[in-house]
Amino acid sequence: MNVGQIESMSQTGPSQDSQFEQAVVLHGAALERLARAYEADQEARRDLLQEIHIALWRSLKSFDNRCSLRTWVYRVAHNTAASHVAQRMRLKRQVFVGIEELLFLPDRVGSEEAAGQDDALIRVYELIHQLKPLDRQVMLAYLEGMDAASTAEITGLSAGNVATKIHRIKHVLKSRFQAQRSEQGGAR
């Protein structure tokens, strides 16, 4: 046995299966939210989530700790989901917009639809579903509480670009939810 073989044996980390189980325990809920952010249809969402789990399990064979497990999980999940969205775009000719364009789009959630306890969440999903994949990835990272550096590592954007996009996201959210509050205030 040569030195390289001994080194590679000693570097062998936890198995693919146990890493997958660890990833699902740690990030399973976030993956569900991610699938929901990419796919509004419940049935298609289940398929997408299953697709993400399979892609993640397959990918963990190549996981070599060059990045954190979290970064790896999110990259695989976003890449799988973005492929799913791209396929749907081709089939349905769906058009997505950038964060900056969201400000000029009307709020598509009706007040009756958003009248329940989850109205804010419905509005957030409605915004996310209109976004281009890259902007969607930044928004999801922001909502999951990631910092700009982690978001940059996952998306491949520069930290400066991530900061700009997050600034715009906050602006969009603020304007949408302020408008909602003033509507509700006016209705009372």
Next chain:
Amino acid sequence: MSDESSQDRRMKQLWQSQPTEGVRMSVEQIQAAAGKFQRRIHWRNLREYVTAVFLVVFFSYEFFRGGDLLVRTGFGLMIAGIFYLIWHLLSKGSWRPLPADAGLSSCIDFQRRQLVQQRDLVSSVWRWYLGPLLPGMAVLLVAFWHANPGHVKYPSLVVLPEAIFFAVISVAVAKLNESAARRLQRQIDELDEASRDI
């Protein structure tokens, strides 16, 4: 604390505390699902092979039936064209699962690679879809022209509409693909723009 940061916190809390179904797939379930996925790809590829075999058998039959050298050359070229087309579809255009090293690529790199692959596929449609079939069709049209001088008074009047029909279809397919390639290029440019530091 500013109003904006409290809104930030509220929004993140709202997002992260939303109820989830707690979907958990065991490794055995994943392996079973991955196997099913793989079988679906095999079936899809098999369908493409069967179509190719059917066309090749049909053209081969015509190849051996036709006595004229020009006709045989035409059908021979059609068979070669179909082989090339199917090889291209299976090696470059077929649906494949996400690469196992998808976690190594950032989202921009991954999306860019996919878009470039699709753009190259649609922009080279002449080379791999229309081009390989055109020589066979052209030779067959000429063969028809030569073979029917006695039966038809003006064979060019029979051949010409067919030639025009093929030309129109080819140009329409090429135009549609050109437009799709331009759309994909715009998306690639957007990603390049986004990946540039500001």
